[in-house]
Amino acid sequence: MKNILLVCRRGIGDMVWSVPLINSLHSAFPDAHIDIPATETTSIYELITLFGDHVTPIPYPDSNHPFRKAEIKAHKAGDRLMKHTYHSKLLEEILPHDYDLAIFEKGNMLNQAGEVVPYRINRISGKQISTSDIREDTLPVDRYLQFATAAGIPARHDFSMGIDMERDARLYDGTVLPDSNYVVLCLQAGQPEKKWTKEGFQTVIKHFQQRGLDTILVGGPEEENLARELPATKNTVTDHYSISLADFARLAYRSEMVISGDTGFMHLADAVGAKVIGMFGPTPSAIFAPYHNTEYAVQAESMEQLRPEQVTTQIDRIL
Structure with a gap:
């Protein structure tokens, strides 16, 4: 086995769920190189670079590329046939060589008759495995590990990503973040309906204040106003454009706990061994709860x- 292609879905959470699969492949084929297509300006690309020399991100062209533009247009129109057609054309163009094994975590394709068919790339001569070869009614980590079984190799629940956890957690500007006696609150979410309320965060921060714990807030520029309105503590307010994924992992690892809505940051914190309270509304915690912290997940409609009482109850269980 020389070259392996892994086509992941495009969220940070999906990439984190794929870590055990990547490590299973590397353990079974230590001399093989694993290529993973990703958009260069995304956090997923950054995450792929953490693994080491045996894993390489393959840059997708930007949205002006004709195939990429057509794929995006088809996605917005809900046209699965054309979306998959142009995505496969894009892969055929950007892949640097042939592969002995190709794994497609993306959904199955549609043919011209509208029938579901396995995802395949014509120019790849090696074995190709897609979602038609696995069961999809399991937790995402276990679902993706089925690709290892389908490839005939042992499935390893190994979440290591090559991050040096002994280094200080720093912002891009060099600011060193605390190394003890704090909790992390993730304010952001990829979709507005996954964000919690200001009142909820206020109650939780006061709960931590009463226990002598500082809070570190993590969010994007759109959460700056919310951060200013939260109760004053010795907060360090960051945003996910100011901290790398590796440094966020270190920050989460040293914290007393991380509290987050359904985000990739939540799953990254879980993967590195942090205690995590996942908060769920529109997405089901039974499927998307942080893998090692399912017992602490809280759910509402x-x-x-x-x-807030749902969250503070779990806080007290952890502390």
């Missing part, structure tokens, strides 16, 4: 209906 919507994030607006998620009560």
Whole structure:
């Protein structure tokens, strides 16, 4: 086995769920090189670079590329046939060589008759495995590890990513973050309906204040106003454009716990061994709860209906 292609979905969470599969492949084929296509300006690309020399991100062209533009247009229109057609054309163009094994975590394709068919790339001569070869009614980590079984290799629940956890957690500007006696609150979410309320965060921060713990807030520029309105502590307010994924992992690892909605940051914190309280509204915690912290997940019909008491109860269980 010389070259392996792994085509992941495009979220940080999906990439984190794929870590055990990547490590299973590397353990079974230590001399093989694993290529993973990703958009160069995304956090997923950054995450891929953490693994070491045996894993390489293959840059997708930007949105002006004709195949990429057509794929995006088809996605917005809900046209699965054309979306998969142009994505496969894009892969055929950017892949640097042939592969002995190709794994497609993306959904199956549609043919011209509208029938579901396995995802395949014509120019790849090696074995190709897609979602048609696995069961999809399991937790994402276990679902992706089925690709290892389908490839005939042992499935390893190994979440290591080559991050040196002994180094200080720093912002891009060099600021060294605390190394003890704090919790991390992730304010952001990829979709507005996954964000918790200001009142909820206020209650949780006061709960930590009463226990002598500082809070570190992590969010994007759109959460700056929210951060200013939260109770004053010795907060360090960061945003995910100011901290690398590796440094966020170190920050999460040293914390007393991480509290987050359904985000990639939540799954990254879980993967490195942090205690995590996952908050869920529109997405089901039974499927998407952080893999090692399912017992601490809290659920409501919507994030607006998620009560602070649900979260503080779990906080007290951990502390």
